[in-house]
């Protein structure tokens with residue numbers, strides 16, 4: 773990838789990661805709301821929709837990384853990163869599977885069930901932790917592919 777394009781890709785990814793983090797913050801607040809049993813149905817639907825929007829945003833982010841040139845640039849700059857790149861790709865798929873699973877569990881809960889709800893909250897928090905660690909790894913790879921090589925942003 774050309775150098776101007778490289779810095780464009782780096783800033784797009786950084787922006788995307790930032791936007792996703794903001795979504796995560798909002799989702800965490802929404803998820804932890806105290807919900808009265810009579811309001812549970814509305815809350816549940818809204819939560820499923822928010823998770824679905826988040827998943828779609830995440831899928832586009834993964835497309836950008838996988839198809840937009842980021843992973844290819846990393847491999848070019850650091851061919852020994854291949855295993856790590858493959859693991860990151862596999863993690864994309866796993867994160868999506870786990871999000872789908874959480875949405876299915878929510879949809880299957882017709883009335884508020886505190887134990888099941890707490891399990892769902894833990895599962896969502898686990899997904900966010902995996903994602904945070906995932907993005908940290910990508911930031912390191914980004915440094916390698918877009919900055920270190922040229923001693924600064926292209």
Ligand SMILES: [Fe+2]
Pocket residue numbers: 834837860864906910
């Ligand atoms: Fe990723």
Ligand SMILES: [Fe+2]
Pocket residue numbers: 789833837906907910
């Ligand atoms: Fe990412």
